[in-house]
Amino acid sequence: MGKVLDLVRCFDRMRLVMIAVGEKVLMRGCEAMAEAAIRAGCRFYAGYPITPQSELAEYMARELPKYGGVFIQSESEIAAINMVLGASVTGTRAMTSSSSPGISLKQEGISYLAGCELPAVIANFGRGGPGLGNIAPSDADYFQATKGGGHGDYRNIVLAPYSVQETVELTHLAFDLADRYRNPVLILCSGLIAQMMEPVEFMPFKGGEGHSQKEEKPWALTGARGRPSMVIKSLYLQDVELEGHDLKLQEKYREIREKEVRVEAQHLEGGRATPEERAKLVVVAFGTAARVAASAVEEAREGGLPVGLIRPITLFPFPRDFIRKAAEGTDRFLVLELSGGQMVEDVELAVRGRVPVEFYGRMGGVVPSPEEYLAEIRKRL
């Protein structure tokens, strides 16, 4: 019944064209993310309009106040991330979203979030760059997302959905991981996913629909009532003191690497009886490129080509060991990206020269067709 009510509300609130596929709703990726965030307990959103994801902010402006949440259209991307920081200081589940140029502006705040060990969810619907670039889909912010982005020794947890449904699921996961590790979590997907409409099934509201997300976080600043006063900071003036803090962060990243790797693989191995079926070429792709690559790989398999697919879902932690192991059973890798070649460096690091790692990328917002990828696969088999 609850689900039916949710659905009715979706009808009512969104005035969306619905397709009756079970309990699924047809929704744009960035709006689905907004709905998922509210269901995951997000009660604070600040953002600045930027194509191709302004619908997320518009959705939040309309829906968040209905759940006692706060929506603010900030004066800048810089202010938005710092408002999120402020909300997070009080223990409130908070998020911001933007697209590539706006995410660049948020890097200072993300570094402070990491240094202060504050949870936050940041969505980047990537567009073509560098500079103003264009508004077409791109995954060229991989380096920025996974290698730090801002100043200092820190890591974001980075999740890379490849469908609207997975965007919903990873949004829930993002809030949970952010709280568990007290660390910023970036959801990195191309602008295509922001604008793509697909049927999705939502997960239930965290803690029930009326839940206001005021659960106690012992580290949150809510006034020194009945406890000593507390400080949230990233400033440690003494070198050894700061190194101690940095080591604590590194220990956290080690734990994240150990426990939070998520990766999907298809057609990697033949059975013991049919070793000849093993994939002689393994495609590695994430996000939008993976979506197209999955179609290309299926088509290649149907045509009898021994090709497999590895799709990292967490970009940090990167599925390094998984790829390293896959290198033992294949002849070569082909990395497909919507960039000039960024994740390919991590694949090379994982493979350690054991087999060749090749790369094919399109830039500037060009999204290749499955046929284009299929041609690249054929060339290598």
Next chain:
Amino acid sequence: MKLVFDRPRSMRDKPMHFCPGCSHGIVHRLVAEAVDALGLRERTVAVAPVGCAVFMYEYMDFDVTEAPHGRSPAVATGIKRSRPDLFVFTYQGDGDIGAIGLAEIISAANRGENFSVVFVNNTVYGMTGGQMAPTTLLGQRTTTTPRGREAKTEGHPLRMAELISGLEAPYYVARVAVDSPAHIARARKAILRAFQIQVEEKGFSFVEVLGACPLNWGLSPTEAIKRVQEELIPYYPLEVFKDKSGAE
């Protein structure tokens, strides 16, 4: 023996790192007194700036968070909007508020956010070693205006209180100084008034405090106080620029 003077409950018993003659110690005390007077210590979350006063959390005995340089008003917005029951104030310097964080302060003030701002204007960047601030006076020598600030190239000193009071939303805007006991008494009242306005949920309150930075002015503490009186106050008049309660 009767106790006639003591440390405010909201302050820790800790020697301050501020230079001799620096005004931050006095302003810290006035802030702590106001928090105590209104019984706010246990629901206060303050936002410490980047600069000399970042160590506010070492001296204050209430919750304090750090903010990136200039971003305090955005951080305070996030805190106050998610927890309106908390008492929130930013403590900012002149570079923080008048240069790198100008967009954040103007926007927060213009939204009429219900938090308070204590802005210490000593016409120079202190922690980084005495560079020109947006409030540096014409002719004032700093490490980045070695020949003195010139209007032609560096523009005129920014009058923040006047700028903020020109906006529609702010409820209370005042400028005070801490150069003399009489002025300190007025500053105490202004900060208390600003905090009271937030408690009454009336909106944005802003107190600019003229202070001295003897070290970076190259003056002795007593000469520095004289400079506040003879040079700063004539350019930065001490006034209540806006108090909407008078109109109610």
